Amino acid sequence: MATDPDCIFCKIIQGKIPSKKLYETEKSYAFLDIGPVAPGHSLVIPKYHAAKMHELPDDSLADLLPIAKKIAVATGADQYNILQNNGRLAHQVVDHVHFHVIPKPSQEQGLVVGWPTTKPTPEELQAVHEKLMQKL
Numbered sequence: 215m216a217t218d219p220d221c222i223f224c225k226i227i228q229g230k231i232p233s234k235k236l237y238e239t240e241k242s243y244a245f246l247d248i249g250p251v252a253p254g255h256s257l258v259i260p261k262y263h264a265a266k267m268h269e270l271p272d273d274s275l276a277d278l279l280p281i282a283k284k285i286a287v288a289t290g291a292d293q294y295n296i297l298q299n300n301g302r303l304a305h306q307v308v309d310h311v312h313f314h315v316i317p318k319p320s321q322e323q324g325l326v327v328g329w330p331t332t333k334p335t336p337e338e339l340q341a342v343h344e345k346l347m348q349k350l
Contacts, residue, residue, distance in 0.1 A: 216263045223259050223310040236285060241277040244285060244315075251316055252323040254289035258282045258313040265309040266300040282315050291317035295325040 217224045225231045226245065233245035236256055247255040258281045260274040267275065279296075286294045297314040318324035334342070 215261060218263045218310070221263055221308075221310050223257075223308060223312065224263050227259070227261050236288075237281050239277055239281070241274045242281055244281050247314065251325055252291075252319055254285075254291065254315075254317045256285050256289075256315045258285065258315060260311055264311050267298060267311050268300075270311050278313055282313050285315045286317075289315070289317040291319055293318040293324075295327070297325065 217228075222231060226233045227243050235243070235245050237244040237258075241261055242258060243261060244256055244258040247257050258278050260270055260278060262271060262274045264270040264274075282296050286296070295314070295316045295318060297316060298312070300311075301309075314325075316325045
């Protein structure tokens with residue numbers, strides 16, 4: 215299984231850094247975030263070290279979302295966000311695939327999402343569609 219000796223999440227999985235473990239399988243590890251944006255904010259990480267989701271083996275990826283679902287239900291929150299970032303520009307801290315489970319108990323607590331939408335023309339949408347279809 216791929217690991218990185220300098221990765222904070224790999225160190226957590228190995229028990230070298232303490233965590234508040236919530237759930238563990240052969241392929242995944244879940245624990246409370248130490249800098250939560252709401253009570254119950256948790257991380258679900260694969261034990262396989264990969265910096266980006268597309269680098270993660272499918273069997274590891276398939277193990278993560280059922281755990282995120284269990285944690286979301288366990289928080290008791292009617293509303294929540296599941297967030298996954300890829301790469302330094304997206305996350306700026308950790309190069310290890312991870313999913314945040316973030317309860318949204320109120321307007322003030324939880325993830326605050328800004329969504330800077332664009333207005334592509336039908337032709338631009340068609341070009342993007344064609345490009346993606348060629349690769350799928």
